[in-house]
Amino acid sequence: xxxxxxxxVDHTKLRPGMYLSxxxxxxxxxxxxxxxxxxxxxxxxxxxxxxxxxxxxxLRNSEQKxxxxxxxxxxxxxxxxxxxxxxxxxxxxxxxxxQETCRRxxxxxxxxxxxxxxxxxxxxxxxxxxxxxxxxxxxxxxxxWNEEKLRYEA
Numbered sequence: 001x002x003x004x005x006x007x008x009v010d011h012t013k014l015r016p017g018m019y020l021s022x023x024x025x026x027x028x029x030x031x032x033x034x035x036x037x038x039x040x041x042x043x044x045x046x047x048x049x050x051x052x053x054x055x056x057x058x059l060r061n062s063e064q065k066x067x068x069x070x071x072x073x074x075x076x077x078x079x080x081x082x083x084x085x086x087x088x089x090x091x092x093x094x095x096x097x098x099q100e101t102c103r104r105x106x107x108x109x110x111x112x113x114x115x116x117x118x119x120x121x122x123x124x125x126x127x128x129x130x131x132x133x134x135x136x137x138x139x140x141x142x143x144x145w146n147e148e149k150l151r152y153e154a
Contacts, residue, residue, distance in 0.1 A: 011037040013153045018098060018142050020091065020150040021081065027069060028086040030094060030150075033079040034138055042077040043134075049073075049122060050112070050131035051105075052080065057113035058101045064089050067097075091147045102139030106132055 005022050019031040034051075035041050043051075056071040059082070067088035073080050084094055112128040114120045 006031075009152050015153075016079075016138075016141055017149060018095060018145055019152050023086065026085050026087045028084050028091075028094070030082040030084070030098070031074075031079065032082055032098065032138070034134065035078040037076065037078050043073075043079075044077075044130075046125045046127050047130050047134055048077060049125055050127045051134045053112060053114045053120070053126060054105050054108060054128070054131040054135065055080070055101055058104050058108075059097070062097060062101065064093065064097050067093075091150055095142070095145050095147070095150075099139060099142060099145070102135045102142070105135030106139055108132055108135075 014033060014037050016033050016035060019033065021029040021031040023029070035043055052071070052073055059065070059068045059071050062068070064084075067084045068082070069085055070083040071080060082094070082098065089097065108128070108131075112126050112131070115123050115126045117123055120126070
C-alpha cells in the first residue's frame with residue numbers, strides 16, 4: 001500500500017511551527033504544529049476542541065475567509081491542519097492570516113463560539129481560557145515565521 005504524504009515526514013525531527021504540508025491543485029494544506037510529536041506532550045481533548053472552535057470561527061470571519069477551506073485538529077493531538085485556496089492566498093498571506101488569528105484569539109473577549117448543545121455535540125469540554133492561552137503561545141512561536149520556515153526539516 002502507498003504511504004500517505006504525512007507519514008513521510010520525519011516526526012522525530014519535527015518541531016512546533018507552521019509548515020507547508022502539501023499542495024493539491026489550488027488546495028494548499030498547512031501543518032500548524034503546536035506540540036512536539038512523539039514527546040508525550042499532547043494537546044488535551046479540551047485544548048484541541050476549544051482552540052478549534054475559536055480558531056475556526058476567527059478564520060472564517062477574517063478578511064481572507066473566502067480562501068479558508070478547512071481548519072481542524074490532527075488525530076495525533078499535536079496540532080491542526082489549515083486548508084486554503086492557493087489561488088486566493090499565497091504562503092506569506094497564509095502566515096499572516098495565522099499570526100493575526102492567533103493575536104485575535106489571544107485577545108478574544110466574547111463568548112466561546114459554538115458553546116451550546118444545539119451548536120456542538122461535545123460543548124461541555126469547551127474552555128475559552130484554554131483556547132486563548134493556546135492562541136497566545138502559538139502566536140508567540142510563529143511571530144517571526146516566514147516562507148523559508150514553511151519547509152519541513154530534511
